[in-house]
Amino acid sequence: MMNEFLLEIYGEEIPSWAQRYAEKDLKDLIEEFLILKKVQYSKIEINSSSRRVSISINKIEKEIPQSVLEIRGPGIDAHENALMGFLNKNNSTSKDLVKKKVKNKDYFFLKIKSPKLKVNILLQQNLPIILSKVRWKKSMRWNSFDEKWIRPIKSILCIFHNKKIVFKYGGVTSSNFTYGNYKYGENKIIFKKTNNYEKDLEKNHVILSRIKRQNIINKKLESFCNLKRSKVIENKDLFDRVVDSVEYPNVLFGTFSEKYFDLPEFLLKSVMFEKQDYFCFFKNKSLMNSFAFISSKDIPKKKKIIESNENVLKARFSDAEFFIKEDRKKNLEDRLGNLKEIIFFRNAGNLFQRAERIQKIIVFISGKINFDLKRFYKYLIHSNVDLTCELVKEFPSLQGKVGGYYASLENFPNEVCDAISTQYNLDFPKGDNYLSLLMSISQKVDGILGFFNSYKKLSGAGDPFGIRRSVLSIIKICIQNNLNLDLIEILEFSNKKFEEQGISSEVDLENIIDYFRKRLLIFLNDMGFKSEEVQSVLFKNKFNPLQLYKDLKVLKKFISSENGKKFQSAIRRLISINENSKVQNDINVNIFQSKEEVNLYKCSQYLNKYKQGIDFLEDKNFIILFTYSLNQFFDKVKVNSNDEKLKENRRALVNNLFKKVNNIYKFESLIR
Secondary structure, three states: OOEEEEEEEEEOOOOHHHHHHHHHHHHHHHHHHHHHOOOOOOEEEEEEOOOEEEEEEEOOOOEEOOEEEEEEEEEOOOOHHHHHHHHHHOOOOHHHEEEEEEOOEEEEEEEEEEOOEEHHHHHHHHHHHHHHOOOOOOOEOOOOOOOOEOOOEEEEEEEEOOEEOOOEEOOEEOEOEEEOOHHHOOOEEEOOOOOOHHHHHHHOOOOOOHHHHHHHHHHHHHHHHHHHOOEEOOOHHHHHHHHHHOOOOEEEEEEOOHHHHHOOHHHHHHHHHHHOOOEEEEEOOEEEEEEEEEEOOOOOOHHHHHHHHHHHHHHHHHHHHHHHHHHOOOOHHHHHHHHHHOEOOOOOOEHHHHHHHHHHHHHHHHHHOOOOOOOOHHHHHHOOHHHHOHHHHHOHHHOOHHHHHHHHHOOOOHHHHHHHHHOOOOOOOOOOOHHHHHHHHHHHHHHHHHHHHHHOOOOOOOOOOOHHHHHHHHHHHHHHOOOOOOHHHHHHHHHHHHHHOOOOOOOOHHHHHHHHHHHHHHHHHHOOOOHHHHHOOOEOOEOOHHHHHHHHHHHHHHHOOHHHHHHHHHHHHHHHHHOOOOOOOOOOHHHOOOHHHHHHHHHHHHHHHOOOHHHHHOOHHHHHHHHHHHHHHHHHOOOOOOOHHHHHHHHHHHHHHHHHHHOOOOOHHHHO
């Protein structure tokens, strides 16, 4: 494909997250500029690697054609001074004027021809401005230049229809050359034409396309797996990171001693994934002692580089062994005191206080679901103890897993070990033991309250403390594992635990509850429920994700049914009448004058039996009766009677009925 425009910014190492960010931001900025300037083009392609960000445009025009612009001036009956002012302002004379009628009134118009614009000149003038608008999360200046980029820029390649565009940015003057892979000597590559750009880079050991780099790595890993009858352990973050870290990927394979299988599998994988950026494999559901790594340089003598990586991995595993030996010198019970020396959040106590709160929250929740905790209770205080261990200090992502592992070595019950290991998980498949679910919910609730007690509110779009993820996780755990819990009760109980420890709590629980509701709304929207449907089940006085979800499923099915449509029409009348009938009077059944009033009152009394929306909407016979009674009442009874007593009594009946229905579902959200 012939690309008439090519821009490449080449410099020092660009982090993986920044490459993808730059691609989107730079493409959006270029597209916005071309649209604004009305420059015609066919296609924009953008690529990035660890050293460069590149954008190419196919079939971009050289000139913006001449256009005619009509400018309306004063009316033809305006004073001559007004007309002269209009002409002077637009550097025109009376010979350029034409008359046009607008809404039955004649005006003077100027027809001004815009000059043809050279696109290369526009690009030259605007590219520095465009580059300065790339909004890096973190950027830097270098030398004495005001311009910023993610890392210092070494060269800028800019070619338009085979001619270079010259501009300055970050102390670098654009040119018609770039550099090859620095691992191979960083050869200078001069371009007279743009159509060989990717091929010439590849000759100089640069695979520009991320997809091509991905395919190279995938094919090598697949070949190894086919040969060894194994499978690579999936890790998307690792894969993306590795693909973005090299410009010319070479996949190499090594092994490690099987003696390290004495270490827990999660630790071996964490060392390889996090510390070394290695891929690892499993065979027959067991971890293999093989690993793969990506080299930026293809060298004839691969044995040396493989041995070097094997030695590094050996050292890492040996360090992990050492940390475990040191940690095991003290059992978990003896470590409890060390938690008092570690602050949780400011104004939220220490980790020992947090462990005590979590223990009490677990007990509270277990009572709500009738789960017997007696044989587990004394172990619950150890939920956070692994945060005092050397292994967690070296591998922070393993908190929980390390605690569960050490607990198993000390013969804690299996359920407790699993609960400690998985308490930070954001998701739980059905079938996990209840203790795991309760500990996970408890530590997340306490973490959320601790955060808000310290920081008061969330700011920005990020989630550095995992608060958004924790809230969503609690909701998902309740729904996916059929846990019937009112989270408002749990939050109120948890907040009291802070106060009982003498920790001043300034948390506004209503704000936190509203935050939970917003997360639930997003979660249910993603599941296909409409916002107005979700709003109809969200109550101020309860927040039970499982029950809300069940009510919502029944509601969605109901409102699309024939009975549901008739019911909604009747409820619409109730809502409309109630807007002008909001009274607090008691209902006097002795002054009813019609069977319609009696029947509607009976329906109102019958509503008292429904504790949940699901029971109400699934009572088909009552729904039919209720719909009929509502319509008969509004058809045959005059609510605003001339008799004041009758009017007030009927308004009280309507208001009472509205309140009872609204306590089951907020139908107003659906009707309006």
